[in-house]
Amino acid sequence: MTRKRLNNKRMPKMTALALSAVLLSQLSATPALAGDTLPYEGISAKGENQPYQHGYTSAQIMDWTPESDIYGELLRARVPLQPRNAAFAPTQASPELSPDTQMFTMSGDYGNAFFDSTPYTNKFGQYLYNYWQYTDYYGYWHGMASAGVPEELYDPKKDWTERYFEFGILNIPNPAYTNAAHKNGVLSIANIFFSDNDRGPQTYKQMLVQDENGEFPVARKLVEMAEYYGYDGYFFNQEEVAKGVAPADIPTYKRFMKYMRDQGMYVQWYDSTVDGTGKIAYQNEFNSANSPFVKDAQLGQVSDSIFLNYWWNHDMLTKSRSHAESLGLDPLETVFAGVEGGNDSFGRWKQKYDLRWNLDENGQPMNSIATLGADFTHNGLDEDMGNSSANHRADSEYQWMTFVRDRAWWSGPNQDPTDARRNANANLADVYASGANWDGIAAYIAERSVIRGGNFFTSFNTGHGLDYVRNGTVSSDQEWSNINIQDIPVTWQWWIDTAGERLDVDFDYGPKYEKGARYDYQSIGAYNGGSSLVVNGNLNAENFLRLFKTDLTVNEHSKATLTYNKPTAADASSLSLGLIFAETPNEVVKVEVPDSGQQTDGWKTVSLDLSPYAGKNIAALGLSFDNNDSTINTYQMNIGELRITDGSAAKPEAPEGFRIDKALTNTDEMVVTWDIEDYDKVKQYNLYENGAFVGGIYDSTYYIKSLKHMRGELAITAVAADGTESEPTTLPYDLTAGVQDVEVAFDVYGDASVTWKNPDDTAGPIELTLETEYTNEPFTTTVQADAGEQQAVITGLPKNGQHYVLNISIDGQAPVTVTGQLADLEITPYAKELVTVTGKTYTLALPTLTDWHRLYVYENDVPREFGVTYVSKKFPYIVRGRTKLSELTFTPASTTSSLKLVIEDYAGNRATTILR
Template sequence: MNLTRRQALAAALVATAARPVTPAPTDLQPYASYWYPDTLPPGTPPPGVRRRSLRAWTPAGDPDLAFNRATVPLAPRFVPPPPNSTARRDEARISALAAFAPTSGNPSQGSATADYYALTHWAYLDELVFWGGSSDEGLILAPNAPVVDAAHRNGVPVLGTVFLPPTAYGGRLEWSRDLVRRDADGGFPLADKLVEVARAYGFDGWFLNAETGGGDARLGADTRDFVAYLRRRGGPGLRVTWYDAMAISGDIAWQNELNDRNSPFFRAADTMFLNFNWSRTGLTSSGELARSLGRSPYELWAGIDVEANGWDTRVDWDAVVPAGRPHVASFGFYRSEWTWKSLPGTDRGPAAFHARDDRFWSSASLDPARPGTGPWRAPAASVADRSTLTSIPFATTFNTGHGLGWYERGVRVADAPWNHLGLQDRLPGRRWVIRTAGAARPVVGFDFADAWRGGSSLLIEGVDGVESVDGRESAFPSTVELYAARLPLSPATVAELAHRTEPGSAAVRVELAVALDEPDRFTYLPVGALPAGGSGWTTTTLPLDRLLRGRAAATAHVLGVRLTAPDGGRVRWRLGELALHDGPPVPPGPPDAPTVTASARNPDGTAALRLTWAPARRRTGPLRHYELHQVVPGGRRRFLGGTCGHAYYVPALRRTAGEEATRIEVRAVDELYTASAPASVAHRW
């Protein structure tokens, strides 16, 4: 890795150490976990930093484990036919290294801001690395539960990070030796700890980045054996990715290719992330060597550093994913959160972030079916997307995992901004494939000014040329493809939509678009006509039996909507919910035994609480998450938050009207957003 790149990395790590999130006035706030292998650095840690040893960690002694444990299982995925002719189904894949927050002070379950890296383009990822670490804070990072739960819902494994920094930036060789120290039987106790952490926290493996210089051949051999031991002990459910830094000699020598100096680590690991200065010939020889070892060349990630320049990064794409012959390797984005970090200070709103993120992953055309050409070859141009939509019930409210408020059935029940990726829905993977009869395209995107449920909805805007508004070409009728799927339909299957027109919109005729036997051949079912000018939310239940045409079953391969403006004019139509199910939902059973396990008074008179509960004794099907509300005198409810796990931290419970006790209700919410009866607990003031 060249000096400029290393300096940039070091600067980011120093900044991470210098900007911990200010802890809450109490010590109850749970944070994402980070450790040193064993030996702690000398001196006093920076404010807000908790220095801990992984060797000393145990699940029973971890007071934050319940708040950091991911609970959503890793969903199986399939590869639908790509929307364009250049994306490949069985060749290159993508890994991304992303820093969602500083190493220290990263709240376990989201926070009160919408200014957050709410990654949603899971369809193109094969693994996500939870990136971070610094010599002043800790070197081993366990990903927090919201990130893992969101990724797992979309079939993407998440890796924690083990970072051994260069000596010039605080790295100490003893940390490398601590990590790979053997026990009396020749095993590696800290490898066992890494396996135990991954299993206890519910994530999928480790990204190993050893960059501390001064090692020797003994350290190189021990590190190779450590990697092999970690992979073997973790079994098939634990992934290990090795970063191309340490050579088998123990030296730090970035090879930028797979060769004899680093192949022992590749053989020991599942995949290798190649340093960024690769070349065409180097990648070609790397693929040949991988094949000679009985491995796929797509288990090599060709590193692409987008931290500084994002889609303006210069990349020799044809060296990795050539258009006219098989792909040479996979590729790995370093710091894909550039789309968030580089937002201008004048507009750091969530809608602005998603517009930039869509451009990064889908291309400047914002249509993966027509990714176009240019210096930035977006993932959609080369890599086939994947989907987890294979079973019913399925529902989405287009909730991106952050927002400016919280909505329930179209009513705003909380006004504070928030983020919690564990509450994110499965979102459209192809943003945005649009079929229109006119010359113009409608604008499609996530919007945060209103929602049916959660914090966001889908907004489609455009002009019908009947009135030639602003001289623009017609954008309607248009079919917007939303989901690639393999959803089984029966005569009992119904679709539900919650939608509305916005003030100032023309009238809109809405149809559900479903492709059965062929992904590009739609049947359109009328949903209804909405009047001009905005009319509030409308919910529609639509039987799908007419799609089957007498058959006992069929499979929906694509779901979408078609909009028409019968009277012309400007269209602003919002979709808040899309659901498919085979019958009336049965409410899940309520959670069991909610308990306030700790509380403290904040200086402003509010209370900080830790709550836990057990799963329902009566199970009716898969749960999506749990939601917590405060019961306000008079019977109104105030939304406090949600989580996929069985513990939640409330940072500031507000007392109302001098009440002696405040009742908190916990509800289980299933895949159709059907809530259980509440289980209650009281906090006495």
């Protein structure tokens, strides 16, 4: 795409919010260029065995299997896509806004880390997407190194042009983000990206290979990957500028996409390549030059939609609508007008391309909307603070800035979705973003909801925290991020109806949280999870805070349970649950909380009877804060939990099959597994270690990054739709009973020398079982050591660096596990059939070895030099991922010279192929 940041070349200058006078003065510094998400340090550093994602080349896709993919079993999304409620205009922030306009959000997940893209970790300062209600499709704009790239090749301190390693053409969605997307009815979309610089010698031709039957093995594998990892489709970003797509390949490319669409994948095409010529020429509108990549005259519909490049105007978008309709396509399903998040080429928050240009004569969007880089609100913190070498976006104390910037992007400069349009004449002191040329997304996209049925539960958990709280008590004091367990976001941030002064609303992350200059409330923190909802300020008139758009049925058993904390002195105020019924959408029915003006001693839970409203449908709900004709200057109310139940959500059974899969005692890590129940019965599993919360997920496995105790009890519970937890299934463990301090060393023959320390009361033989993992050719071997022995040698092992799992058990007891890679002592020579000779010219195809690193070409024993992307340097070898595609074609200096190729892998092994 125009921004081309998948592997993070210099990030564009991002935008800023006028958060306060203090922040404005900070933002006046000279902007720098934001960098990548740097590896976390200290206790937040990635665990030695922590699963993380990687990119995929076309060859790796073709060879993909669930068994061979690194960490594959720990990176699956399991939450099924949830249905969304039918549109109901009376409870929209803008009732006149058509709900048919769709939103494609292409953004990072937790950030843009090359080797640290994990589903969950102990770091608060990650980007947590919190606006699913405005999104229909979430695509992942992320750069990740291909599988097997050694992490030591990445030096985060070096310039972005000095990344001499390979990025994949495919980035699949982070599974935790897919789970969160599906929970909110959003499709999760992988990204396929071809670019001369960003992907070096990788080209679309390697993807479009066909077998003897004319079928596409890569396309077939892409469908299998989506089904296994649980995501929904692909975004194609074809931007090879130098050569484009060969005209003869265009029909093949279309058939490739059509195959995937026919298999149920959602497919979106980027407005880059022109039909017929295959050249890069951004149309910035939907017309005959790019529409055949959506609907072809011969093939029919080959993709679902197009992401238009950004340089459009009202006339171009009007013609886009007309062209779609002329093809029998709905422009609101097919055409997405692109917006680059944070584009400040013309000033901070001053988008040159105005979404008002997409409105028709009735004020309705003519086409749908797509944005690239909504995470700029987080990623741009460093440059906006005037120091690109800092890592403010990872620091807990700066996260409040991200949250306010997010609200300005989505809810508009006034942080109010009912007033999402910009006011160019407003004083910066009166709004929270300069926004001189930007309306919030809420001005164009009607909010959606999946809250339906008879049960709903929220603890206002945004998916991260500075500690984890359970029923008002801190269960774990570690910071964390885990969007798997993010509650359905508050629908409107913030919609308040009042005739008086508007209260402030925020998420309260507790006393450790830096809430910024704007907020002044007593930090209390969560009741369950990482945050609560806090409302504070001068209460001089009733404030009705609308929270959730819903379609909830009420019966004779329905009730609401509310947990709240009022830390300020007793006053005349009252708190009520506000219900808006579909039958009377202009009326708020208040169900008052008794004695809610009294100061509480911590958290208080009340139950409210909803049976008088049996037979009605709750179309929206919120909270009313009433001053009751008094003036209350220091009002504060924290809401920790809200439940709506009708008695139909059964308490889940305790989980079955709970067991330790890997006890990684060397690093205090562990992997546990259990039997997963259907999502209609269980929405989440919670894991505890000796009573302390470890993490939550809807899955059958979990990676524990840091055990706090070597012995004790693990417990797991299942959570129902109304938040009810099952009884725990417990699992006693004692890691002190097994061997300790295991070390594995390999000699020059590839044999493994294993040493360990026995516990004091060792009795019985010791068994060592080594098996390879993440391979389609599994290998297993077992050796026995006598009781009391503390060393063993394992011979006959594969010698190509395969990943292994070594389990060591004493007398048949639960084993201790260590993992690693076997010795890498072998390399296969470069295959001569990969060389194409045309006259005097040689063209080299990329090696098919999974671990090749460099390819040397010697003419009369003198190495040829090859240019790389981004810089003018040349190297005496082809470097994987960075040598230019054009450099793979060369003409020797002489027709009689000797030519040989030497291939080298990541371990330094070399093999020679004589060409002539």
